Structure formats: structure tokens, C-alpha cells
Amino acid sequence: MKPEPTSRRASEHETIEATAAAWLAQRDDGLDAAAAAEFELWRRKDPRHEAAVARLETTWHTLQQLRDFRPAARMHPDRDLLAGAAPRRYVFRPAWGALAAAALIALGAVWWVRPEPGATPARSIHYVTTTGGYQRGVLPDGSVVELNANTELHVDYGAAERTVQMIRGEAHFSVAANPHKPFVVEARGLKVRALGTAFNVRLTQTEIEVLVTEGKVEVRQESQPVAPPLLAGERLVWSEKPADTKPVPEVGPVASEVMREALAWQRLRLVFTDTPLAEVIEQFNRHNQVQLQLADPVLATLPIGGSFRPENVEAFVRLLVSDGSIVIERPHAQLIVLHPAR
Numbered sequence: 457m458k459p460e461p462t463s464r465r466a467s468e469h470e471t472i473e474a475t476a477a478a479w480l481a482q483r484d485d486g487l488d489a490a491a492a493a494e495f496e497l498w499r500r501k502d503p504r505h506e507a508a509v510a511r512l513e514t515t516w517h518t519l520q521q522l523r524d525f526r527p528a529a530r531m532h533p534d535r536d537l538l539a540g541a542a543p544r545r546y547v548f549r550p551a552w553g554a555l556a557a558a559a560l561i562a563l564g565a566v567w568w569v570r571p572e573p574g575a576t577p578a579r580s581i582h583y584v585t586t587t588g589g590y591q592r593g594v595l596p597d598g599s600v601v602e603l604n605a606n607t608e609l610h611v612d613y614g615a616a617e618r619t620v621q622m623i624r625g626e627a628h629f630s631v632a633a634n635p636h637k638p639f640v641v642e643a644r645g646l647k648v649r650a651l652g653t654a655f656n657v658r659l660t661q662t663e664i665e666v667l668v669t670e671g672k673v674e675v676r677q678e679s680q681p682v683a684p685p686l687l688a689g690e691r692l693v694w695s696e697k698p699a700d701t702k703p704v705p706e707v708g709p710v711a712s713e714v715m716r717e718a719l720a721w722q723r724l725r726l727v728f729t730d731t732p733l734a735e736v737i738e739q740f741n742r743h744n745q746v747q748l749q750l751a752d753p754v755l756a757t758l759p760i761g762g763s764f765r766p767e768n769v770e771a772f773v774r775l776l777v778s779d780g781s782i783v784i785e786r787p788h789a790q791l792i793v794l795h796p797a798r
Contacts, residue, residue, distance in 0.1 A: 503668070506716070583608065585607045589605050604658075604721045604742070628669070629641065631671075639653075641657055647675070648674075665692070668691070673685065682705050691710050720763070725766070726743075726766050728760045730759040733750070739766075740772060747792070749791060755794060769792075781796065781797050782797060
């Protein structure tokens, strides 16, 4: 099988990015029901479409900050509670939508630009984000890495391989193609090798999660594949077991709404759909000095849904206690303990 020409791959990428940008411009000007359904159909048609929308929404938000705006009326009584409950509405001149779409494409291209010819790129880079932090970096070959809060990784570009050592946290990688120098992310004994790819790696205390947003990846332990190559829209969850127990990876496709939820941190949001409270707390804790703690494991599986600002843990707690089923204890300013109401 002949490899796909680089120019063709680049052309397809540019077309997807341009289409996503155009949809975002139209959405902000207002979509009727038919157009909204068409946009949703396009998003679901290909995981690359969903990934492009997720990437560009971050830049779209930045562009919108350059314009005068007026907040839309909110239906929820707590203005700080839900981050995405009512999007800001902007006043556009007729040409602004097209201008914004063009600017999005231009800004998006920065993520894929290679260093200037003749430049001497750094070969070893160390990235660290702290509680509530976020960072985007362009690697020496033009690949892009985005780090979630409380993440640490080390990049080492050797003569034969581009290696990233994931130490903790979560990161998304948009990998520049180079068939002669593989791109490999190492995470607690697993090796995730990019095969023309964009993908997300998340480390928790007990699991390693790999989510492919574009292309495909190969996941190995030592020299052996742990599963068939993962394609765009597929996820592998590797549960770490005691030394005498062989881990069995969970592999399968993910729905588009699950993809949006998993990548919401790139838009500086936490999005949950019937997510167990224990997992929600873990996500909030990585973004805040104020830590949440469960006093009773019966609360761990309580399903939570909504879109939240990561730093607004106090508003999230107000939501939890609003129906009277949960009460809180505050031993000190930096700790909130959740108890089931008796």
C-alpha cells in the first residue's frame, strides 16, 4: 500500500479546518434549526471534524475577546455556576463572520507551522503546569502539545526518535508527520506511537487513557502491542493492576459527546455527562487549591452533569448541596468534605 502523499494530507487538513472555521462563524451569527442540525451532522461524520472544532473553539474564544460584547440573559439564577449555560452574544458587522473565519484559519495554521529553515531547535524541553494551569507549546518539529492542569512531561528529540515522557497529568498531542523519526509518548510502561496523528493521554492514579482524535496510534508495553492500532474516535483505557495480575485494556469507540467532554479542558471547561462524582472531584481538585473530599464512598457513584468553569469549585459545591442530599464540612479553608445528608 502506497503512503498517502504529504501534500494530500495537508490539503485535507486545511479543508477540514476551513470548514470548521466557517461553521463556527455561522454559529456565532446564529443558526436556524436546519443549519444547526446540518452542523451537528458534519461534526459527527468524522472524528477529525470534531477535533478541528474543539481546537478552533479555543482560538474563537480569543478572537471574541477582541470585540465589544454584551452578555446574553441567563436562565440559571446563579451567574457563576454553569460556564456554558448561556454563550456570550456578540455584535458583528456583516463582514466580521468571514473575517473571523479567515483569522481562525490563520491562527490555526500557527499550530502546524514548522520552525524556520536553518533554525537550531531545542532538543530537550521540560513542561510543567501547576494547579489550575494550562499550557500550549510548539515542539522543535512543529508538533503541538497542550497540557492540562497539574501535568508534567519531558520532551527529548534524539537522532532516531522523538520521545515524550509523561510523568503525570494529561496532554494532547498534534503530531507533525515524519516517517523517518517516530513520535512516541511513554507513560508508566506504555508506549504510544503516533501514526499520523492527534491524540490525548491522561494519567490517573490507577489508569492510563489514550484517546485518538485524528489518524491512528499504536500502544505497546515493552515490545508487544497491547491492542490493535487505535483509530480516530477510539479510546484505550489501561487499568494498572498488582504485579501478579495481567492488565486487560478496554478498547472501543467513543461517541462525539464523550469526545467533547474528554477534550473540554482544552477550552478551559469541565464538562460532565452522568459522570461519577468521584471522577468529577478528581477533575476539580487538579484545578483548585481548595480540595474536595468524599467522607462516604456511597457518594462516589452519584451521577453529575453540566458544564463548569474549572476554577469555580465553590459554585459547584453550592450546586451539590442545593437539593439537601449532601452536606459539607469545612475543617479549614483549603478543604471541603462532602457527607450524605442523614
